[in-house]
Amino acid sequence: MARISPLAIAGVALIGGLWLAERARPLRRQSHDTATRQVRNVAIGLGTMAVVTAIEMPLLKRIAEGNVVARRGLVQVLPLPGPLKVLIGVAAMDYAYYWWHIATHRMPILWRLHRVHHIDPDMDMTTALRFHAADMIVSLPFRIAQVAISGADTRILMAHRRFFDASVLFHHSNLRLPGRWDNRLSLVFTTPKMHGVHHSKVPEEMNSNWSSGISLWDRLHGTLRRKPQDAIDIGVADGASLADLPLANSQIAPFREMPEPLPPGSVSLR
Numbered sequence: 131m132a133r134i135s136p137l138a139i140a141g142v143a144l145i146g147g148l149w150l151a152e153r154a155r156p157l158r159r160q161s162h163d164t165a166t167r168q169v170r171n172v173a174i175g176l177g178t179m180a181v182v183t184a185i186e187m188p189l190l191k192r193i194a195e196g197n198v199v200a201r202r203g204l205v206q207v208l209p210l211p212g213p214l215k216v217l218i219g220v221a222a223m224d225y226a227y228y229w230w231h232i233a234t235h236r237m238p239i240l241w242r243l244h245r246v247h248h249i250d251p252d253m254d255m256t257t258a259l260r261f262h263a264a265d266m267i268v269s270l271p272f273r274i275a276q277v278a279i280s281g282a283d284t285r286i287l288m289a290h291r292r293f294f295d296a297s298v299l300f301h302h303s304n305l306r307l308p309g310r311w312d313n314r315l316s317l318v319f320t321t322p323k324m325h326g327v328h329h330s331k332v333p334e335e336m337n338s339n340w341s342s343g344i345s346l347w348d349r350l351h352g353t354l355r356r357k358p359q360d361a362i363d364i365g366v367a368d369g370a371s372l373a374d375l376p377l378a379n380s381q382i383a384p385f386r387e388m389p390e391p392l393p394p395g396s397v398s399l400r
Contacts, residue, residue, distance in 0.1 A: 137292070144296060148255045148303050157306040157322050158359050160252045168256045173377050174246070175259025181266040186273060187291070193277045194287045203281020219286035220293055221344060226276045227294070228347040230269070231340045242384040243268060248336070249371040249380075253322075253329055253364055258302040262384060297343045301325040320345050327357050331367040367392045 197203050205219040234244040243265040250257045277287060301320040306312075312323045320341045328339040338355035341347045348354035365371055370389035374380055 144299065145255070148299060148305065152254055152304045155306040155308075157304050158253065158326065158362070158364070160254075160304070161364075162251050164252070164254070167250065167252060168254070170375070170377055170380075171250065171256035171260040174380055175256070175261070177263035178259065178261045178266055181263045186266060186270060189270070190273055190277050190287055191284055193274055194282050194284045197278065197281050198283050203277075203279055205283075205286065206281035216286050216289055219280050219282045220290045222280040223276055223282060223286070223290045224294070224341075224343040225347055226272075226280065227342050228340050228351075230272050230276075231342060233272075235337065238388070240268065242388060245366060246374070246380050246383060248329060249366045249374055249383075250329075251365045251372065251375070252304075253302055253326060254304040255299050255302055257329075258298045260380075262380070264384065294343055301342070316345050318345060319343065323356075323359060324348075324354075326359050326362055326364070327355050329362070329364050330357070331363045331365050333367075335362070 197206055201207065204222055205215045208215065208218065210218070234240040243262045246262040246265070247257070247260050250260055280286070282290065297320060301322055302325060303322050305322050307315070307322070312321045315321050316324050320339070320343060324339045324341070324345065327335050330336050335355060335357060338353050339348055340353055345354070368389040368391050370383070374383040
């Protein structure tokens with residue numbers, strides 16, 4: 131009988147716990163049918179996970195193994211103890227993703243793909259799965275550079291992957307943390323309130339809170355923005371965002387002509 135790893139058990143517990151917690155303590159009022167959204171998001175996410183499992187991770191593991199052999203990259207040349215190398219390596223990869231996230235919004239070819247993630251009109255943990263499979267393929271050169279320049283070995287690569295996946299699920303969740311815990315955690319990590327602002331239809335708000343793991347990067351670069359969650363209109367302000375929500379439309383949307391942004395006055399500021 132196959133033995134189930136503690137990490138797999140922890141992963142299932144995280145996903146199940148978040149799913150239940152979102153319903154017990156919702157952060158934002160949902161405006162669309164939750165079941166329909168979640169099934170659609172999971173279906174889109176299956177394609178993404180297939181690319182990551184079959185192509186991205188095997189390739190990145192080979193790069194990480196090569197880092198050790200060639201003593202290539204940041205942490206490979208630092209004379210530090212192993213645990214500190216892991217922390218620095220994970221932080222370096224997380225910081226690199228901060229800039230990649232900005233690029234996915236600023237470069238039109240990348241935004242075509244990343245827009246599929248942002249057109250979700252509500253946010254919960256399944257929004258973290260809503261990435262076009264082609265987005266993962268196009269991001270491969272960045273991922274390779276991220277691993278090579280950071281010097282990550284396989285231990286650092288997997289530590290970052292687990293941290294990143296857990297963080298993305300957490301900060302996309304519709305979870306209202308008790309008391310001031312969201313504000314406290316946001317001193318170190320990206321939280322649901324922080325990332326909710328980034329999913330606003332208002333361009334100035336969407337162009338903020340770029341961090342996906344460690345929140346320091348937004349503080350360092352002055353891109354941190356706060357806003358009450360009930361005043362955020364989630365989604366993308368263009369004429370095709372709702373029409374592109376269904377599964378089939380989401381898959382072909384990046385390859386059609388991009389819709390024009392709606393006039394600023396038409397964006398809800400509730």
